[in-house]
Amino acid sequence: MWNEQNIIEIWDDTKAKKFQGKKQKQEIISYIKLYYNRLKSSPTNYNNFKSKSQNTPKIKLISQNKENLGFGLCPVASPKTRCCNLLTLDAVESCGYDCSYCSIQSFYNEGKVTFDTSLKNKLDNIVLDANEFYHIGTGQASDSLMWGNRFGVLDNLVDFAHKNPNVLLEFKTKSDNISYFLEYPNLPKNLLFTWSLNPQIVIDNEEHLTTSLDARLKAAKKLEQKGCLVGFHFHPMIEIENWQNEYGDIFRKLQKEFNPKNVVLVSFGTLTFIKPVLKQIRQRDFKTKILQIPLVNANKKFSYPLKTKIEMFKFAYNSFEFWQKEVFFYLCMEDHTLWREVFGYEYPTNESFEMDMKLNYMKKVKRIS
Numbered sequence: 001m002w003n004e005q006n007i008i009e010i011w012d013d014t015k016a017k018k019f020q021g022k023k024q025k026q027e028i029i030s031y032i033k034l035y036y037n038r039l040k041s042s043p044t045n046y047n048n049f050k051s052k053s054q055n056t057p058k059i060k061l062i063s064q065n066k067e068n069l070g071f072g073l074c075p076v077a078s079p080k081t082r083c084c085n086l087l088t089l090d091a092v093e094s095c096g097y098d099c100s101y102c103s104i105q106s107f108y109n110e111g112k113v114t115f116d117t118s119l120k121n122k123l124d125n126i127v128l129d130a131n132e133f134y135h136i137g138t139g140q141a142s143d144s145l146m147w148g149n150r151f152g153v154l155d156n157l158v159d160f161a162h163k164n165p166n167v168l169l170e171f172k173t174k175s176d177n178i179s180y181f182l183e184y185p186n187l188p189k190n191l192l193f194t195w196s197l198n199p200q201i202v203i204d205n206e207e208h209l210t211t212s213l214d215a216r217l218k219a220a221k222k223l224e225q226k227g228c229l230v231g232f233h234f235h236p237m238i239e240i241e242n243w244q245n246e247y248g249d250i251f252r253k254l255q256k257e258f259n260p261k262n263v264v265l266v267s268f269g270t271l272t273f274i275k276p277v278l279k280q281i282r283q284r285d286f287k288t289k290i291l292q293i294p295l296v297n298a299n300k301k302f303s304y305p306l307k308t309k310i311e312m313f314k315f316a317y318n319s320f321e322f323w324q325k326e327v328f329f330y331l332c333m334e335d336h337t338l339w340r341e342v343f344g345y346e347y348p349t350n351e352s353f354e355m356d357m358k359l360n361y362m363k364k365v366k367r368i369s
Contacts (some may be wrong), residue, residue: 001282001286001287001288001291002039002288002289002291003049003050003051003287004039007032010031010032011028011031011032039292040292040293040294040295041294043239043241043243044238044239044240044241044289044292044293045240045241046201046204046205046240046241046289049205049287049289050287051204051205051206051208051286051288051289058111059111059113061113061115061150062112062113062114062115063114063115063116063117063151064114064115064116064117065116065117065118066114066116066118069089069090069116069119069122069123070088070090070093070141071087071088071126072087072088073085073086073087073088074086074087074088074137074140075088075140076103076333077350078333079350080299080300080335081299081333081334081336082331082334082335082336082339082347082350082353083333083350083353084135084332084354084357085350085351085353086135086136086137087134087136087137088136088137088138088140088141089136089137089157090138090141090142091116091119091138091142091144091153091156091157092113092114092142092147093113093114093141093142094112094113094114094141094142095113095141095142095143095146096113096142096143096146096147096209097143097146097207097209098208098209099174099208099210100206100208100281100286100288101206101236101271101273101281101290103273103274103277104142113147115150115153117151119151119152119153119156120152120156120159123156123157123159123160124160124163126160128164128166128167130166133166133167133168133358133361134164134166134167134168135167135168135170135357135358136168137170137172138169138171138172139170139171139172139173139194140172143172143173143174144170144172144173145171145173145175145178146173146175146177148177148180154180154181157169157171158184158187158188158191161188161190161191162188164190165190166190168190168191168192168361168362168365169191169192170192170193170194170231171191171192171193171194172194172195172233173193173194173195173196173216174195174196174207174210175210175211175216175219176211176216176218176219178193178219178222181223181226181228182222182226187226187227187228189227189229189365189368189369190365191228192228192229192230192264192265192361193220193228193229193231194231194232194264194265195216195217195220195230195231195232195233196233197213197216197217197232197234197250198213198234198236198238199213199240199243199246199247199249199250200212200213200214201240201246202238202240205288206238206288206289206290213250217253217254217257220232220258221257221258224258224259224262227368228262229262229263229264229364229368230258230262230263230264231263231264231265231266231267232254232263232265232266232267233265233266233267233269233332234247234250234266234267234269234316235267235268235269235270235332235333236269236270236272237268237269237270237312237313237316238271238290239270239293239304239308239312243312244315247319248315248319251316251319251320252319255320255322255323260322260323260326260327261326261364261367262364263323263326263327264327264328264360264361264364265327265328265329265330265361266320266323266327266329267330267332268312268313268316268317268330268331268332268334269331269333269334270303270304270309270334271290271293271304272298272301272302272303272333273295273301273302273303274301274302275302278295278302294308298335299335306335306337306338309335310338310342313331313334313338313341313342314341317329317342317343328357328361329343330357
């Protein structure tokens with residue numbers, strides 16, 4: 001799966017000849033384990049890697065009157081990680097992209113994307129407290145923008161934002177499909193457009209079918225110029241070879257091209273897997289290096305060691321020196337002990353994190369309203 005050499009190519013037969021019988025077998029196994037662990041512990045190298053999926057899933061679009069609306073607390077929320085208590089709204093179920101690491105593949109039937117024909121009625125029936133401020137994301141069960149306005153999904157969501165000015169509605173995407181919003185004459189100010197970003201080498205090899213890094217940034221810039229709020233997610237950050245330069249180039253470009261007054265958030269996170277996702281990835285007939293990492297225990301999930309995360313996240317945050325006072329930075333789905341190491345402070349509870357995040361977001365919405 002990692003597109004590395006096989007055991008026969010790795011093994012030096014002259015080593016085995018030094019031993020006999022059981023000792024020879026033990027030596028071979030020990031050598032292979034050492035080689036395997038060295039691959040997992042080293043930064044991911046995509047040189048000579050061929051990532052094209054052997055069986056790219058065929059996408060079938062389905063519209064139906066679904067019984068329930070997927071609306072509630074973020075499904076990965078946990079007291080074991082510092083979580084913002086995001087509310088998620090599943091306007092579309094399943095994704096048309098084919099990112100190697102995506103957890104959606106373990107929740108929905110592969111290749112089937114479902115649109116709810118009664119979405120408008122369900123949105124109209126959501127009961128919200130007029131005295132509360134809500135942060136609702138639409139990119140948890142599918143990419144928020146790749147489908148455009150198919151089956152009127154964007155019409156319904158923008159209408160919902162118009163009717164509920166106390167909601168910050170976030171569209172999270174890896175696409176550049178923004179024509180609907182560019183042409184919309186009077187967008188509500190409580191929309192937030194965020195892009196998941198990675199170096200182009202990661203996009204090429206692991207984020208299959210998505211648009212390029214440059215196209216994502218151009219789309220973000222166009223919406224910022226239209227007066228919209230934008231944000232950026234570096235999740236997952238991946239320890240690739242030369243990762244400091246690869247990610248550093250993106251950090252510098254963002255600070256050069258975007259006004260921090262219009263940027264609501266920058267988040268950091270990294271590869272984290274639950275067992276069903278690991279199983280699903282390993283069953284697929286394609287090449288990927290996404291599991292070529294140590295996969296240590298992380299609150300009953302599997303991820304990089306904390307030491308690696310601290311190094312990556314500190315580098316990322318420190319790279320945004322000019323934005324730190326105006327943009328809200330946070331770690332997504334990461335151990336709460338990382339916050340002080342990375343940012344110099346930490347929140348005692350998920351609720352305190354949520355409150356501070358919302359206060360910062362409200363300021364940005366009021367500024368452009």
